[in-house]
Amino acid sequence: MLRFSTAGESHGESLVALLSGLPAGIPVDQSFLDHELWRRQQGYGRGGRMRIEKDTAHILSGVRHGHTIGSPIAMTLANKDWKNWEEILPVAEGDPEKHKAVTSPRPGHADLAGALKYNFPDARYILERASARESAARVACGAVAKMLLRALRIEVASHVTRVGGAELSREATFQEIAALASREDVLLACVDPESEARMKAEVDVALRTGDTIGGIFEVVVHGLPPGIGTHVNWDERLDGLLAQAVMSLQAVKAVELGRGVTAAQSPGSKVHDAIGYTSGDVGDLAAGGPFTKFTREHNNAGGLEGGISNGEDLVIRGYLKPISTLRRPLASVSFETREATKASYERSDVCVVPAAGVAAEAMVALTVARSLLEKFGGDSLHELHRNYTGYCHQISTY
Known part of the structure; x- marks a missing residue:
């Protein structure tokens, strides 16, 4: 089973x-891995921390001569800001006078709930682990999972469809979405300039007013054949696995598959994707499909029916709340005095929707890769590819 921590x-x-x-045998591209980490750091509205950190993954094990060897992959991502915190957060006891306590919890963050849970007198240790900085390690793992998917000609990409009240005004093609990953100026990772x-x-409004702002990102998986996932057990459904994976990201408060939100207020005749059939060639399976002669008029289901992929693009949206650290802090209560005060402020971002999309790509890639490995097995990429190709041929001749 594919696992990460x-x-x-x-x-x-x-x-x-x-x-x-x-x-074993998956080509590992260090430049691609580091580029994924770079993408997570970009976006209009990011804070000062992103000017300090230049993330790169140092691979310790599991990769030799540029390929996976079947054993666990261990990576470290150094925090350059550590030099400013080494005496504040030492592993040993250190000097208590240098500790930077967080004594007024921030509404919307894990501060208060975590301090209560672990019986800490302040929220410093909760903040340190609950921070979205952790998602950089997920992106590193997801980058390696993407390398596996690329070997099977399956791609994962994301874009931003909404920030605050501003929404993408048209549909986006997968080619447009995938092209965003190579942009030098990420800005807000939207395919439409207007x-x-x-x-x-x-x-800009949030920046001027000391506020923060959220939005919606969309992750698309292209080239996945039908039949991945299952309907037979509740905890094996691919839709449920994807929803949990994306919901686990910091600040994500809702997940949508396909047109799930608008489908809830529409008649069935406008929701379900009518099925057709073509007698033509299904194309070059080696190029990543199409895999079947069955066709769909639309993709309102987001590539999933009954917990199983149906051959259309997987479409997963994450709804990201505004970051909970505000330069104009909200009302809070002091841990020390129990009196009303303002919430603590830690250096933070104003908008992280594009970065959240990159982190969600990683979680989706890891989830899809796990489902593929569970279905097709294989201790080597060669064995996996043989099993996968045989299944794709079965689908194409159904």
């Missing part, structure tokens, strides 16, 4: 990422 704190010495269960300009104006 992360460790580390926001201002600790480094983040740690551990990924196990990948077959819509992006309106989104930027929303961020």
Whole structure:
């Protein structure tokens, strides 16, 4: 089973990422891995921390001569800000006078709930692990999962469809979405310049007023054949696995698959994707489909029916709340005096919707890769590819 875990704190010495269960023989591209980490750091409205950190993944194990070897992959991502926190957050006891306590919890953050849970007198240790800085380690793991998917000609990409009240005004093609990953000026990762300009104006208002702003990102998986996932057990449904994976990201408060939100207020005749059939060639399977002669008029289902992929693009949207650290802090209560005060302020961002989309790509890639490995197995990429190609041929001749 493909598994991953992360460790580390926001201002600790480094983040740690551990990924196990990948077959041997997957080409590992260090430049691609680091570019994914770079993408997570970009976007209009990011804070000062992103000018400090230049994330790169240091691979310790599981990769030799540029390929996976079947054993667990361990990576570290150094925190350059550590030099400013080494005496504040030492591993040993250190000097208590140098500790930077967080004594007034921020509404919307894990501060208060975590301090109550662990019986801490302040929220510093909660903040350090609950921070979205942790998502950088997820992106590192997701980048390696993408390398597996690319070997099967499956792609994962994301874009921003809404920031505050500004929304993408048209549909986007997968080619447009995928092209965003190579942009040097990420801005707000929107495929339409006019819509992006309106989104930027929303961020500018938040910047001027000391506020923060959220939005919606969309992750698309292209080239996935039908039959991935299952309907037979509740905890094996691909839709449920994807929803949990994206919901686990910091600040995500809702997940939508396909047109799930508008479908709830529409008649069935306008929701379900009518099925057709073509007698033509299904195309070159080696190029990533199409895999079947069955066709769909639309993709309102987002590529998933009954917990199973149906051959259309997977479409997953994450609804991101505004960041909970505001330069104009909200009302809070002091841990020390129990009196009313203003919430603590930690250096933070104003808008992170594009970065959240990159982190969600990683979670989706890891989830899809796990489902593929569970279905097709294989201790080597060669064995996996053989099993996968045989299944695709079966689908194409159904």
